[in-house]
Amino acid sequence: MSFKCENCGETVSNSKMAGLAFGQISRNILESKGIGEKEVFASALNKGEFSAGYLSGLGIKCPSCRKSNWS
Numbered sequence: 001m002s003f004k005c006e007n008c009g010e011t012v013s014n015s016k017m018a019g020l021a022f023g024q025i026s027r028n029i030l031e032s033k034g035i036g037e038k039e040v041f042a043s044a045l046n047k048g049e050f051s052a053g054y055l056s057g058l059g060i061k062c063p064s065c066r067k068s069n070w071s
Helices: 014-031 038-047 049-058
Strands: 002-004 011-013
Touching: 002 014, 011 014
Parallel strands: none
Antiparallel strands: 002 011
């Protein structure tokens, strides 16, 4: 299943929509607490630090060693 924007016609997959929803909800929560500096998050995402930290925080285990410390 995919989602289509009624305004511009862009189609996104389920996984991309989940990421968009998570990102927007997270941004709103952080901004409401006064933590939302867009440049800081963009920099962390570009370096992969956010994704690695998120995966580690979720406890996603490596299929090879069964540890959850991602970089």
